[in-house]
Amino acid sequence: MTSEITLFVNPTAGRGRGAHAAQPAASALRDAGFSVRTVLGEDADDALRRAREAVAAGTGALIAVGGDGLMSLALQAVAGTATPLGVVAVGTGNDFARALGLPIRDPAAAGRLAARALKDGGHRDIDLGRVGERWFGSVLASGFDSRVNDRGNRMRFVGGRFKYDLAILAELAAFRPIPYRIRLDGGEAVEIEATLIAVGNGTTYGGGMRICADAEMDDGLFDVTVVGECTRTTLLKVFPRVYRGTHLSHPAVTVHRVSSIELAAAGVTAYADGEPLGALPLTATCVPGAVRVLAGHREGPGRTPGEGTATGI
Structure with missing residues (x-):
């Protein structure tokens, strides 16, 4: 070296x-x-x-x-x-x-x-997500959270965290579940109504929101968090729990562990690592050991594809 x-x-x-x-x-x-x-x-x-x-x-x-x-x-x-x-x-x-x-x-x-x-x-060899030629390390967001990002990015008259608080309020006022078409690990395509779908290589987005709280960065799998169809009142109750990761036990939330996912939904922009990735549809693939990070290596068993937590949807 x-x-x-x-x-x-x-x-x-x-x-x-x-x-x-x-x-x-x-x-x-x-x-x-x-x-x-x-x-x-x-x-x-x-x-x-x-x-x-x-x-x-x-x-x-x-x-x-x-x-x-x-x-x-x-x-x-x-x-x-x-x-x-x-x-x-x-x-x-x-x-x-x-x-x-x-x-x-x-x-x-x-x-x-x-x-x-x-x-x-x-060092630690970790997985990365890949969409086309684009790599991501943390979370790919789509749905309510990405629409908040869209709206916040359009706000020029305010800055900082307050801008996104305002964007959340505005999106809540216009909130409607989103019709998605998803395919997990090349299986059968499924149509669902969901509030958001987050594809996690890492655990958090938005500065510590534990949307994919149990994700591991070296198991060769994404944690896909699906917040299903819910009312505005339910969303207001569930969303604050994201900061602690306790939302995963809510009956409206399902987690899938997969190596690839196809996402399609009209009018939805995906964000990866907080950066705009482009409009759906897209296919995200987990690439094992794609990057070597200077950090202590953590030993631990991998997990089984398809393993999930919580029920619902």
Whole structure:
């Protein structure tokens, strides 16, 4: 392994935390004896191009400094390669780092962990989701939650978390169950009415909402959380439970564990790792061991495809 590694930085992440976080992360890596090269990029496309060039040139690791948006870009650069990914999570949501149990908003600690993992061979090979040529690490969202994202992204007059609180209220006012057509692991297509369908490689989205609370990132399976047809009153009761993951026991919620899923619904945009993925229909596939993350490896048994929790729908 080369001692030169690449720091992949989003300077605007977390309202400017990205720029401040790069220095302590780089210092921790240099103190461990690594030569650090920084990649910024003029925009997302340019940043991704530069990151891919670094990977192709044989960098010892790509260390992503930013939020889930930058982690998503980094995954596009390293997935399916031998280049390990380091995570310095300093964004707003940080769901990818949270699912892996990595430091959040502590760039020095994250830098030290990455340096130690590079020296000691401490890593974890994890699965990724794939839709066409696009990879995702955490959750693919569709339905009520993605419509909240759509509406929030259109709101220019407010910012921060308050924008999405307003978007939730607006979507609740217009709430209707969505007719979906789904196919699990290439089986028979099923038509259902659902509030949302979330495809989880990781456990959380939206900065800690445990929508796929039992998902494991190295079992070769997605956890697909289906919130079925329910009234606005039921949704208001169930939705707050997502923060604790206790919604999975509600009779309106079903979880499927599968290696692939086909989703179709009219007028629904999918989001993956918080970024717009495109309109349904789509097919998502879980790719085992698609990326090597600089972290301690967790041992544990895999799970059986089709295994589910809760009943309903």
